[in-house]
Amino acid sequence: MTERLKELGLSIDKQLDNAVFSATNNDGMLFYWIDHPLGKALISAYGAHIISYHPSNQSEQFWLSKASALDGSAPIRGGVPICWPWFGNTRQPNHGYARTQIWKLASINTTEENTEITLALSDDMLDKAEFKFSLECKFTVGEELQIDLSTTNLDNHPIELGAALHSYFATHRDSAKVSGMGDSFLDKTDDFAKKTQTEFALSEETDRLYTQPNHHITLTHGNGHQLKLAHQGEDTVVIWNPGDTKAEGIADIHAGGAQEYLCVEAVRTQNPIQLGVKETYTLSQHLSVPI
């Protein structure tokens, strides 16, 4: 692990509990390193953004661009960006503002099975929020990984929002296969034309909103190993990779980087979340890596 911290220019500041350490880089950005016997993870306070996870003795599950900003000047390219309170570019900034805020540590709890670490964002941490809210992201790190993003409406009127866990999974893109998304999708590369396809391999630009997703999805790598995903609270699964030509124009994807990942995103966007006063909504993604 310490290799990974070194690569990213991080040094450990403090031990926070049995398995959790805080670390900073030269730009003063804060990270949480989870060193549980069953699983390892690295989470940035900027965006509550997990950038690394692997079960012990298994390989890294997330892709992180070598050209990604890690200084708070732009969203991190890789890991799991949190898109909130909207998904996509229906408003600006693209994918909302939660991924460019510094979240605060809310709680940590380590047991023999896992470490739960929760980061929080609230309206009083922003310059100007449209409504009063509490937003928490709980990461449960062990042999498996669970990410739970929970929004509570603290305002005195109903609110409406969207959200996504925009995960970048490390894989050899051109030999990866994804199954279980349902067969109906809107093709963003073709003006959101409605199309049907059950399973596919990837080589060129792919930007698809699967509108009737199964809650269980399998990413099969070229070597036959699998990553199992389970979603809750989503109404769409987005499969995204810019393809090589478009990636050349994306400054924070390193050369050849687009071939090393595939985004499989748990998204709530078709039917915005309607939250009554004091109500809570949770969007979740769960990863397991069968041996």
Ligand SMILES: O=P(O)(O)OC[C@H]1O[C@@H](O)[C@H](O)[C@@H](O)[C@@H]1O
């Ligand atoms: O560059 P960003 O803002 O992180 O967005 C990346 C991609 O995110 C995906 O979810 C969208 O479907 C793509 O259209 C978009 O390009």
